[in-house]
Amino acid sequence: MPIIEVKGLTKIFGPNPKRAIAMLAKGLSKDRIYQETKLTVGVNQASFTIEEGEIFVIMGLSGSGKSTLVRLLNRLIDPTDGQVLIQGKDIVKMSKEQLREVRRKQISMVFQKFALFPHRSVLENTEYGLEIQGIDKSERRKKAMDALELVGLKNWENSRPDQLSGGMQQRVGLARGLANDPDVLLMDEAFSALDPLIRKDMQDELLELQSRMKKTIVFITHDLDEALRIGDRIALMKDGAIVQIGTPEEIMTNPANEYVERFVEDVDLSKVLTASHVMKRPVTITPDKGPRVALQFMKEHGVSNVYVVDGARKLLGVVNAEDASQAVKEGKKLTDILIEDVPTVTADTFLHELFDQVSQAKVPLAVVDDSGRLSGIVIRGAVLAALAGSTDLEVGS
Amino acid sequence: MIPKIPLSHWVDQFVEWLDTHISPLFDLIKATIGFTVDSFEWVLTMPPALVVILIFTALAYAAARTRVALFTLLGFLLVWNLGYWDVTMQTLALVLTAAIISIVLGVPLGILSASSNRIQSIVTPVLDFMQTMPAFVYLLPAVSFFSLGMVPGVVASVIFAIPPTIRLTNLGIRQVPKDLVEAADAFGSTPMQKLIKLEIPLAVPTIMAGINQTIMLSLSMVVISSMIGAQGVGVDVLRAVTQTEVGVGFEAGLAVVILAVVLDRVTQSLVQNKRSGSK
Numbered sequence: 001m002p003i004i005e006v007k008g009l010t011k012i013f014g015p016n017p018k019r020a021i022a023m024l025a026k027g028l029s030k031d032r033i034y035q036e037t038k039l040t041v042g043v044n045q046a047s048f049t050i051e052e053g054e055i056f057v058i059m060g061l062s063g064s065g066k067s068t069l070v071r072l073l074n075r076l077i078d079p080t081d082g083q084v085l086i087q088g089k090d091i092v093k094m095s096k097e098q099l100r101e102v103r104r105k106q107i108s109m110v111f112q113k114f115a116l117f118p119h120r121s122v123l124e125n126t127e128y129g130l131e132i133q134g135i136d137k138s139e140r141r142k143k144a145m146d147a148l149e150l151v152g153l154k155n156w157e158n159s160r161p162d163q164l165s166g167g168m169q170q171r172v173g174l175a176r177g178l179a180n181d182p183d184v185l186l187m188d189e190a191f192s193a194l195d196p197l198i199r200k201d202m203q204d205e206l207l208e209l210q211s212r213m214k215k216t217i218v219f220i221t222h223d224l225d226e227a228l229r230i231g232d233r234i235a236l237m238k239d240g241a242i243v244q245i246g247t248p249e250e251i252m253t254n255p256a257n258e259y260v261e262r263f264v265e266d267v268d269l270s271k272v273l274t275a276s277h278v279m280k281r282p283v284t285i286t287p288d289k290g291p292r293v294a295l296q297f298m299k300e301h302g303v304s305n306v307y308v309v310d311g312a313r314k315l316l317g318v319v320n321a322e323d324a325s326q327a328v329k330e331g332k333k334l335t336d337i338l339i340e341d342v343p344t345v346t347a348d349t350f351l352h353e354l355f356d357q358v359s360q361a362k363v364p365l366a367v368v369d370d371s372g373r374l375s376g377i378v379i380r381g382a383v384l385a386a387l388a389g390s391t392d393l394e395v396g397s
Numbered sequence: 398m399i400p401k402i403p404l405s406h407w408v409d410q411f412v413e414w415l416d417t418h419i420s421p422l423f424d425l426i427k428a429t430i431g432f433t434v435d436s437f438e439w440v441l442t443m444p445p446a447l448v449v450i451l452i453f454t455a456l457a458y459a460a461a462r463t464r465v466a467l468f469t470l471l472g473f474l475l476v477w478n479l480g481y482w483d484v485t486m487q488t489l490a491l492v493l494t495a496a497i498i499s500i501v502l503g504v505p506l507g508i509l510s511a512s513s514n515r516i517q518s519i520v521t522p523v524l525d526f527m528q529t530m531p532a533f534v535y536l537l538p539a540v541s542f543f544s545l546g547m548v549p550g551v552v553a554s555v556i557f558a559i560p561p562t563i564r565l566t567n568l569g570i571r572q573v574p575k576d577l578v579e580a581a582d583a584f585g586s587t588p589m590q591k592l593i594k595l596e597i598p599l600a601v602p603t604i605m606a607g608i609n610q611t612i613m614l615s616l617s618m619v620v621i622s623s624m625i626g627a628q629g630v631g632v633d634v635l636r637a638v639t640q641t642e643v644g645v646g647f648e649a650g651l652a653v654v655i656l657a658v659v660l661d662r663v664t665q666s667l668v669q670n671k672r673s674g675s676k
Contacts, residue, residue: 091605100587103582132586
């Protein structure tokens, strides 16, 4: 049995919202319904199931209804229509008391802007969920400390939230969500407020935690990169409706419709970034120098190749360390060991067009302009880093 | 011509009706307020003035540090020296009673109006009415319900001074960030748990600002209360005014100012201590 089963879940904002249900069933668009009734469709007949232990990502751009959808799952927002079955029980029909029990024991939530209580210490924040259940102090302290240790915040329990960095604050948010040992963890854009490097760390840590805990996680994000990294399955939303559900591979390779295709394409970095984004400054030498100098340059810069250019920076070829040290012994000149067959690309080549070359070439690709002048080199690591979303791109001169 | 609506007649009849039908309730209120004021007055005037001044100085130091403590010491010594000590303490007893009643009634009312827009839309115009209706007007019914003395003075002060406490309690609770309220809900808090563990603690600085305003406003009622027989320094101000004794009026007025500054600084520093997040 799936842990969460959502059937025809709909949320319409505005007075007397039931009247738009029939219009949605007829397949009228969100815009059309707004024009006719001034009602806003938040979530449109969403249906899906979530299996125990998976990370289910709900992805969409802002305004797509993903934050509304996640709040329907624990009824922070009351749905207009549809069912939300948590372990077979429909929470839409529950009384306030039953709903509180579900929120206390089965589902907890991590928020985009952390939503930590500023007047409480880290420990008091973490134990909040247990405190309101009336669990006695020593027991809830112990569980809260365990949760803090799990997220790497041991020894911070007496700090105030505002003394912590954003990443640490969200760890507290995560610890608070984990402290009452829920079956389901809802994470609403949990990492979106963090800067990119911290965000990546948090994603890795979440995956690492998940490999040990095996919670069911519903993760909301607007970032495809994040969705692909952490999702076991991804649901893509547009205008309140779910347009496709699938594994990351399925979404990437087999987009259900034009919207998904555009979405996926838009964020395919290899089709956006060019060689100029990833190229680095090459170590160059003029052909009148000897192999000793070439070796010295390689040593200085920690590389195993130097590029040989003439006075106008026109690329002549490349010299590698092995040949250079051989040449020193045999008293050869630099031009004798020059490898002229260097793979070259232009600065505006897209990354996906140079995958083949960069993977086969023995030396970094040379980026040359129209007149054959060397402007930079592309090394394999830089291409991978760029595709992984690293912002640390430097443009060679 | 439309005849004049007999509004004044209706009001007179209503007041008369209240007086005859719920006078036991008024007697109870009168006894409670009277007892509270008397107790405060006894505590404040029984010990030697110097002892009370030193205790106030110590309290001011604990709440607000050196400068306020020094002002309290010198100011109260001056009041004592001028011969206004006992009447100033009577006034303080009246103000404290009015403040306590305002807090006891005002904070829950503020919480209530924060909990629902409908209640707020009823409470707000009533508060506007209470604050803008000239204070002299409700002195009359206060006298007819509670006769002359301290009690109607306290009642008039409460009516005039309670609105800031209600308004700012309401505001403070409504200002609690929505995402925090949502988080409290998401973990399954009951409304009462949410109020006690989240909303009130975060609203305390704003509530304290309201209480500070309430105290200041009830001080401003001191002279008006003295017109209906409330004891205190207001009596001296009133006499000075009616007999055009400028010097006496200044002395008595100064006693009110000193009391006001001390109360204001002490309550404000309580707010600040809360704001700076001390434990």
